[in-house]
Amino acid sequence: MSGQGIVRTGLTLAAIAAICTSLVAATYQATHERIAANEKALLEQSLEPALSGLFYDSGVSESRLVLRPPHALPGNDPALIYRVFAGSEPVAALFAVTARDGFSGPIRVLVGVEFDGSVTGIRILQHRETPGLGDRIESTRTDWVFQFEGRSIGDPALTGWAIRGDGGEFDQLTGASVTPRAVIKAIRDTLLYFDANRDAIFAAPATVEDD
Amino acid sequence: MSGDWTERLTTGLWKDNPGLVQLLGLCPLLAVTSTFVNGVGLGIATLLVLTFSNALVSATRRWIRQEIRIPIYVLIIASLVTCVELIFKAWFPTLDRSLGIFIPLIVTNCAIVARAEIFASRNPVGASIADGLGMGAGFAALLMALGAFRELIGHASIAGFSFADSGFLLVILPPGAFLALALAVALKNRIDGRPGR
Numbered sequence: 242m243s244g245q246g247i248v249r250t251g252l253t254l255a256a257i258a259a260i261c262t263s264l265v266a267a268t269y270q271a272t273h274e275r276i277a278a279n280e281k282a283l284l285e286q287s288l289e290p291a292l293s294g295l296f297y298d299s300g301v302s303e304s305r306l307v308l309r310p311p312h313a314l315p316g317n318d319p320a321l322i323y324r325v326f327a328g329s330e331p332v333a334a335l336f337a338v339t340a341r342d343g344f345s346g347p348i349r350v351l352v353g354v355e356f357d358g359s360v361t362g363i364r365i366l367q368h369r370e371t372p373g374l375g376d377r378i379e380s381t382r383t384d385w386v387f388q389f390e391g392r393s394i395g396d397p398a399l400t401g402w403a404i405r406g407d408g409g410e411f412d413q414l415t416g417a418s419v420t421p422r423a424v425i426k427a428i429r430d431t432l433l434y435f436d437a438n439r440d441a442i443f444a445a446p447a448t449v450e451d452d
Numbered sequence: 453m454s455g456d457w458t459e460r461l462t463t464g465l466w467k468d469n470p471g472l473v474q475l476l477g478l479c480p481l482l483a484v485t486s487t488f489v490n491g492v493g494l495g496i497a498t499l500l501v502l503t504f505s506n507a508l509v510s511a512t513r514r515w516i517r518q519e520i521r522i523p524i525y526v527l528i529i530a531s532l533v534t535c536v537e538l539i540f541k542a543w544f545p546t547l548d549r550s551l552g553i554f555i556p557l558i559v560t561n562c563a564i565v566a567r568a569e570i571f572a573s574r575n576p577v578g579a580s581i582a583d584g585l586g587m588g589a590g591f592a593a594l595l596m597a598l599g600a601f602r603e604l605i606g607h608a609s610i611a612g613f614s615f616a617d618s619g620f621l622l623v624i625l626p627p628g629a630f631l632a633l634a635l636a637v638a639l640k641n642r643i644d645g646r647p648g649r
């Protein structure tokens with residue numbers, strides 16, 4: 242290619258790159274507010290099940306604590322804690338933690354804990370368990386996750402926080418006990434963490450995200 | 453002109469269907485077709501990207517030298533996919549979440565580069581758009597058919613409305629995708645009356 246050819250080719254590439262970049266920039270401008278709103282709505286919607294029946298008034302998504310690993314909660318990715326207040330009274334804490342010993346990959350679990358230490362609600366936020374087997378932990382497939390509502394450490398006792406097959410008090414899923422075992426362990430460890438750190442959790446200032 | 457369009461569309465939809473005949477873009481095809489809605493979503497996203505990338509490649513073909521055509525295709529396709537991804541995130545957030553990584557991965561769908569190289573870089577804009585629509589629709593139709601089939605048999609539901617407790621699990625698992633595609637290819641060859649090779 243001659244010297245002039247290279248310059249021309251370079252200019253063509255630059256021009257096309259500029260056009261493509263403006264296209265993306267324009268689309269971003271047109272969509273980013275909606276996308277941010279969708280993400281907030283999704284978050285609030287996904288926390289909703291663990292909030293039902295509580296009386297609270299704070300913006301839950303603004304009260305977020307982010308614990309970077311290593312932390313004492315289940316999982317070795319960031320754990321999230323949303324604090325719920327009525328006035329200045331702490332009402333509940335919602336945890337997003339990760340069970341790492343599922344059948345295939347991490348299971349992200351939402352654990353809602355009332356101030357007295359009892360479970361307000363459990364939901365599976367994300368998982369890759371096998372369809373038809375492990376995915377029955379989803380609240381839309383079976384009511385397996387509802388059995389934890391109102392339970393706490395002490396009800397049942399610590400050894401009871403296991404599936405019946407292992408001598409515990411909770412239902413398993415037929416033909417798929419690896420998944421429930423992992424989820425129950427994550428819930429139990431979260432409740433233990435809450436009991437041990439309750440005052441610190443509600444006193445900590447919200448994490449400011451810099452991303 | 454209109455005969456030309458019909459021909460371009462039927463070529464993509466049936467005769468040279470990118471999934472069934474050229475066997476291109478199999479990764480998303482196999483990965484997301486576990487439900488009908490996913491098939492529709494990825495099908496439409498691919499159709500949009502393919503049509504616009506054909507149009508842009510064809511419109512700029514006079515200025516593009518041979519040596520830089522591949523980087524230019526990559527630029528055009530990657531930008532279009534980013535736009536489609538943003539649009540899905542803004543207006544179809546649920547669909548976007550269930551398709552996940554497979555929307556950005558449209559970039560790597562070789563069916564799109566293939567049409568840019570084989571067709572759009574040598575034909576006028578109108579014909580290239582027709583080609584993109586035809587090929588895109590062919591790919592989308594296959595995604596929808598596989599999605600509907602796998603959801604029907606595997607989940608015993610259709611478009612999310614379930615009519616039985618459980619289906620035949622194998623069909624939703626990855627091997628089921630290959631089996632379903634094989635059935636579709638066999639069916640097409642049967643209809644076309646082509647003897648097995």
Ligand SMILES: Cc1cc2nc3c(=O)[nH]c(=O)nc-3n(C[C@H](O)[C@H](O)[C@H](O)COP(=O)(O)O)c2cc1C
Binds near residue numbers: 345371376406417
């Ligand atoms: C392909 C395949 C996928 C499986 N997926 C899961 C799963 O997602 N969750 C699970 O707990 N067990 C799964 N299992 C079953 C486990 O290997 C194990 O057999 C089962 O959890 C034991 O449950 P049981 O004690 O009730 O018999 C799967 C097994 C196979 C062969």
